[in-house]
Amino acid sequence: MAQIDRWLKDVGLGQYADLFAAHDIDVDIVADLTEADLAGLGMSLGHRKKLLKAIAAHEALPAAVTAAPGDDA
Numbered sequence: 001m002a003q004i005d006r007w008l009k010d011v012g013l014g015q016y017a018d019l020f021a022a023h024d025i026d027v028d029i030v031a032d033l034t035e036a037d038l039a040g041l042g043m044s045l046g047h048r049k050k051l052l053k054a055i056a057a058h059e060a061l062p063a064a065v066t067a068a069p070g071d072d073a
Helices: 002-010 014-022 035-040 045-057 061-066
Strands: none
Touching: 002 014, 035 045
């Protein structure tokens, strides 16, 4: 879960790290999240859109999330 925590912080949504952990959202499923999923978690519309854009910007999201700081993933 540390990778998701770091990635959420990097995209400015670190406040959701505990929420993702509580719902077992890890690198294997984060790219599959939908706006409805995020709404169900209680995320605001703006934060849902921001997160979905961040996911779309990283087609190889698990690689981007799991890369060590400073790596060019």
